[in-house]
Each structure stands twice: as structure tokens, then as C-alpha cells.
Amino acid sequence: MNEDLIRKIEEEGKAAPVPSSLTPEAVRQMLEEKGSQIREEYKDDPDVPAMEEMPVVEEISAEEEKVTDVEEIRRRALKKARRRGFITAASLLAAGLLLFTGVRIWQGSRMGSSQASGGAALTEEAAEVFESPAETGGIEKAEKKAEEAAPEAEPLDYLTPAADYEAVYEALKTGRDTFYVTNGAAGGFADAKGDMAVEEAAAPTAEAAAGGYSQTNVREEGVGESDVALTDGSYIYTLGDDETEILITSAEGGDLERVSRIRPDLGSGSIREFYLQGDHLILLASYYKTSMAQTDQEDMFSLESVDETHVISYDISDREKPVETGTLKLDGYYRTTRFYDGYAYILTSTDRPFYAALPEKYEEETFTAQVIPKVNGAPVPAGAIYCPPAVSCMQSLTVTGMDLKAPGEASDAKVFMGWTSDFYASRDALYLEIPSWKGGRSVTDIVKVSYEKGKITPSAVGTVPGTLESSFSIDQSRDGYLRAAVTARTDAGVSSGVYIFDRDLVQVGSLTGLAPGEEIQSARFLEDILYLVTFRNTDPLFSVDLSDPEEPRLLGELKIPGFSDYLHFWGEDSLLGIGWDADEKNGEILGLKLSMFDISDPLSVSEITTLPMKNYWQCDGLYDYRMLLVDPAANLIGFEAGRETEEREDSWRWKDEYHVFSFEDGKFEKLASLDLEECGIPYGARGLYIGDTFYLAGGRRILAFDMEKDFEKIGEIR
């Protein structure tokens, strides 16, 4: 339904004539006449972003396009593998369900962390050559030199803090000179499905919700995350419709009663999400206030804006009277938070003026004000700022710790210069993923930041030779090894691989060449087995044995149509996949699909059942795992999905529904399909449960359904 409105806007837009001064011919003429004037006048225009900050969709080379016949590739790879005698037993098992993939399995060389980096070695050459960007020829020379220099450059160093602010300035300046024109410095945002998970994904909690109520779906068991709708078994907490308040509602079966609301002062900002621990409620919000200040000239005002992230703590021991206990103010915009062992670790990013505004000379006061992030008003000291010798952009990430018992105060704060695209948190370390460009291709640098009791310390740096699809793609094992499922793009094409790093992020083992021509769609690590989904036209579900970090082994492959975007362990022996059904021959997506796999024997993974949901084209939970309700102990699977329905010829309606399934006797049973429009929750609906009552919550609305009585509606509140 919204599609036709979009089209209407598009059509109407086309009807508006472009003024004659803006036609290409007019522009060309203007530039010919006033080109140098314009260059002079606009050369420092702050609205122009630096090229390397632009996210880039990976270029698909002509060779890749030719790779269409996956079977052919497999056949060739199989021939090669056979010659080397690497056929695994797995390939010969399970008639009809397993396909041998002809994977080239070879040991990764023990590589140290000596990957080439666009770092210090580039700077001299680049600095020589690159004095004024507008000069013809200078740019091409810089590019060539940068490319040549790349293999010899020193590794990134995020482990030594800056000596002083000037050192940070130098790193920025060097970065500007180095990366200003070289290719793709901060590129590499993989666009596999047309969408990228900016938030992280989480590991499941296999046990039933303590006390029989639903919990936030988190990435890593034991590491808490905030959300927009929660329950503690007696109350339901939701983020109000306009995101300026939190509503606390008591819930007893179908009886819903609004108890209180929390409405902090956020200027014109909004609450992003919140976290509950016992009687502590912590809000993560953006604070935004713009005001005018009179300048000397009449009728001229300067705009001053405050753009911060506020971490606001409340004591809600009396649910009817929440009391604010402290506000921690952080510079920058909110990324995410992780909660562990009574501490919160909040990640914020700053977005500073672009290179055009980096002054030629270092001046402490302005530089500090411009670039150094503040925590509760105080700039983070240089000794807490980490950056490589050349920083490719002005973005930085701040990790701030807060003791939940000392609200409003930071226990520690560390800043990492550069653009962190995604993160993963284990119980003792935060892994920052920083896209980079080395040796002519996209790689991802990983900075391991250890945390404990509010103290934050970077402890290792490593590089994966490709991109990570989501935060499910990396995982720390119990003995501290970091495993990564990586999509690599080289001139030879796309392929998937698994890389294993030790505690110091030194690579110790790898398994590459899995499914050549295919990208990783989803991954899930269970102890020492990795389940990996790639996709071209069909969905090979690979299982990889990681018990020996130096020798990862492919155990098996299951080939089925479509692919799973999200994997979740279901009990001990099964794996739930939520994803897309596709036509086997051409890979065309047919709709959503639920699958359950039997993983009791990783050597022989099979599909127990699948439930296609035809014409469902949207499932936001696949981009934010917290929107999913997956609770094996309670046997509930809940998610929002949207579909098209054809009511009349040529006219489509879009329906958004919240679906609840259970898994019974080897089949998915649909328990409910709630029309979100009727429920009055058009977007962002969350499914929760307390005991036998299921609640659909979104903004001010909560609806209660009796799970014992076929989801009969037994209450609601607006």
C-alpha cells in the first residue's frame, strides 16, 4: 500500500520542472566562466564529506558476473580436491541430503599480525606527492605510490595510547594526506541483502526464562542488552510512541494497568532503548537541543546545538514513583550498550567536521573542542585515546563504563579513532570491527578491548581478510580464541572462509574456499561447531568443527533452496533458521521461510521441516535480533512479518502481522497471526509473555492474549 504512495511522490516529483539555472548546460557554462572563483570560495565548505567516509557498495567485477554456474565451480573444485585426496567422510554420508561440495581445504599459514596496513609507510610518499588536491597528476601519483607502499606498511596500532592531543592531531593529518585520495580506505560495507546489520546479533539463552517470562534476545549468553519493550514477570515496560517516555504497566493475565511513566528532559532528542536490572532502570537516550544565540549583527543568529547521548538511571523500587538517580552525559551519538556483572559499557560515536576543517596547525583549544569527545563535560585525556598512525577519518568511538550502583558517573572511558562499523561483546571483551583497505581489497581490522568491572583496556589487534556479515560472524570461544566467518572478495571472486585467532589476535588456523562465489548470509557458533549459511541460488548450511583452533574441519554441508538469515539453537539438537525461500534455479526470493535443522550429528545435518511463508517480503527482526522472540524452553517463536495481498487486480495491500509459532512433533504450528493494524501497533511490535499470557507491545499499546485459549484476546491498554 505504501509502495503506491512512494510511486505517487516519485511521479509528482518528475512533473516538477528543473529551473533553467540548474540544467547541466547552465552549470557547465557557469563553471567555465567562474570555475576558479568558485573553487576559491567553496574550498572549505564544511558540508562536503571526505570521500573515504562515504560507505561504498562493493564493486562487482566483470569476472564475478560470469560466475553463474555454481555447480560447475563445485565440480571443478571437487576435481581439484580429489586430486589432492581431501575428501572428507562427511561428504559420503546421508543419502540424498548431503552434498559434497568439493571444498578446497587447506591449512591457513600461521600469519602474524603483520598484515599490510595503509599506515605509516604511506605517509611520507603521500605527503611528498600530495600537496594540493586540485593539481592534475598529483592524485594519480599518490594513488600509485600508496598502492605500491601498502604491502610494506606497518601494522595498525590501537594498543598504545596517544602521548598527547597533538599526537592525535598528527594522526588525523597524516590520515588525511594518506587517505584523501587512495581508494576505498573506509569502504567495505558489504551489501549482501541490500541491508546491513548495524546492530549486533546475539547468542541465545537456552534455558527457559527464569520465572516463566520472556527475556531480551541477546547475542551472547550472559551479556545483557537494552531493548524497547521488556518484562520482569509482573510489569511490562515499553517505549512510548514518540520515544520521549517509558511507560510502566502492571500485567496480571489480561489485566493491564498503567502504573507510571518516566519522561526525562531530552531537549528534542529521544529515548533509544532501556535496560532493567532488578529495581534499576537505565535509559539510553539522545539529547538534542538547538538554540539561537544573538550575534553582533542584528537579525543574524548563530545556531548552537548540543548533541549528546545521555545514560539516565532510575530507581524504580516503587514502581509508581520512579526516581532519577543520575545522568551520565556522553558526546556523540548512541551506538549500543552491553551490560555485564553490574556494569554498563556504552558505545557512542562522534561525527566531527570533515577534513576540510582540520586546521593546518595544531592549536590545543580548538582541536580539543572539535575532536576530543567529552564524558560528563570533560574531554577524555590523551592517555585514553587510541589511534593508528594514520587515521582515515574523523570519526571516533568512545567506550564508557558505568557502575550500575554509581549512576551518572563513568568508571572508565576509552576512545578509538576511526570508523567502527560493528561490534561483538563476549563476557570479557568487546571486539571492534573497523573496515579497512589493505593490499587492494577490503579487510576488517579487529580491536580487542578487554573489559572488567568497569575498566576498559585494548588488548589486541588483528585483521580478517574480508568482511564480516554481522556481529554473529565473530565469536569468542571459552578459551579465548576468536573465530570469524568471513566473506572475502578478491579478483578471483567471492568466497567464504573461517579464520581463528588466539587471545592476542594472531591467526592460528583457517578454512577457506568454502562455497566459492557465495557470500555468508548468516552464522552461528555453538561451542566448537560453526554453522554457516552462504547463498547463491541455494543455501548450503555448512557445519565446521573448530575444536582444534589450528585445524578447522568442514564437517558437512546441507544444500537446500533459499537461505537462513538468522540461526538460533533450539534445544540441544536442533537449529532454527528464519530466512528466505528462493527458487532453486535462479535464486529469486519467493518469501519468508522457517526451517528446523537436526544438528544432533554435526557430520550429518539434515532438515527436519520447513515452512514457507509465501509473499512475505519483510521481517525486520532479521536486521535487529532483539525484535525476535525465540524461546525453545517455552516453545515459542514470535516475529513481525509483512506481506503483500492482492485485493483487486493491480492493487496491492500491505499487511503487517505478528506471527507466533511453536514447534511440535517435527512441525511448525502456527499459534497466532495478529494483524498489526487492527492491534493498533503499526510498527515496532514486540512479543512478550508472562506465564500463559502473551503480550503484544508497541508504544502505548499492549494487548494480552491467553495462550491456553488459542490466543483469545483478554485485555488491552492504550
Add this chain to the structure above:
Amino acid sequence: MEGKYGGKSRAGALKKTGDGCNKDLPAKYCIYRDLSFGRETPWRSRVKTKEDMSLLAERARSGDPEAFASLYEMVYQDLYRYALYMLGQKEDAEDVVSETVMAAYAQIGQLRSAEAFRAWIFRILSNKCRNQRAAYLNKTGELDEQMPDPGGDFTEESMLREAMARLTGEEREIICLHVFGGYKSAEIGLILKMNPATVRSREHRALEKLRKSCGS
């Protein structure tokens, strides 16, 4: 091949400068996929060589007005429409696009590739539109997200544009980035620093608002 803007052939435009290197289009063509975010616009469906595009970028970087104008031609309509729907006023839209063009030309030296031009100039435009919106201040001196009454610019046919004026700035921006920028929700998420699900739900809400105020 008219060799003029508004004409059909990219090659024609390049030939006009008398640049010898591109006298004959190379025999080998590949369908050029525009790799800077988004959907098809008319010129992209034309067969183009990669050599053409990198030559264009090279010349644009060195400040050649014609090369710049060629790049601009690929996006200029979308740029204007984006500004028009964001700001609601023809004059303001014209000014903002003009400023954007000049800023882009002044800093074109950092252009990485012709493919990157679109996203880059859209980013400039979006920043400038935001500044322009920030200049619409109300009496209390705080930023008012809603635009002032557009006045005589609207006819019946542009009820949509008027309805857009009643959305919040962010809602308008999401719709404009989608419709005129051609960005997908993940890309919009990167630009506006939200996650894609939030982008989609906000867009959904915005479109619902629009539908109600247009009564369609």
C-alpha cells in the same frame, strides 16, 4: 549523437572536447552497473564502458567543467527534486542545489570514482538542506522541525508536497532519500545513523501520515 546535454550519448559529450583518447568507443562493452547506491535512472540503462567512466572521473577531478557537468547530468533532476520536497520552496531548492554544485565542484579533487559521485553529492545536498531547515526558526528560538507555510507554491497537484511539509524533518528526509536519492533503508540508516529497521518503521509511519493528510 547530439553531443549536447540533453542529448543521448555520453560518448558524444566526451568527444566534444576534442579529446583524442576517446575518438572511437572501444569495441568491448560491458553493461555498466551504477554502483553508487540505488535504483535505475534513465542514463544508467545505457551501455557504457568502464574506460569512459574512469576517464570522466579523471577529467572531473582535474577541474574540467564539462566532465563535471557530465557527472552532474546523471543526478541533477534527483538532486533538485530532493531539495524541493525537503524544503517545500522552489527558490530555496534552487539555491541549495546551486550551493551544492559549487561546493562539489570546489572539492571535486577528492572524487574517488565516477560511481561514487552520486552518493557524495547527495550527502552534500542533504547537509545543506539540513542547514536550510535549521534556519527556519520560530519565535522561541528553538528549532522547529516543521517548515513554514509554503505559501503560493502549491497547486492541487502538489498536495503531496504540502503534506510533506507537515512531516517532521527526519520523516521527510527518509522519504526523500528513498524516493529521490534512491537509497535503501540500510544506506539511509548509515546516513542518518539509525538502524535499517528504525528507518523502515519511521518511513512507514511517515507514509501513513501522508496518506491521511492527502486522504488517498
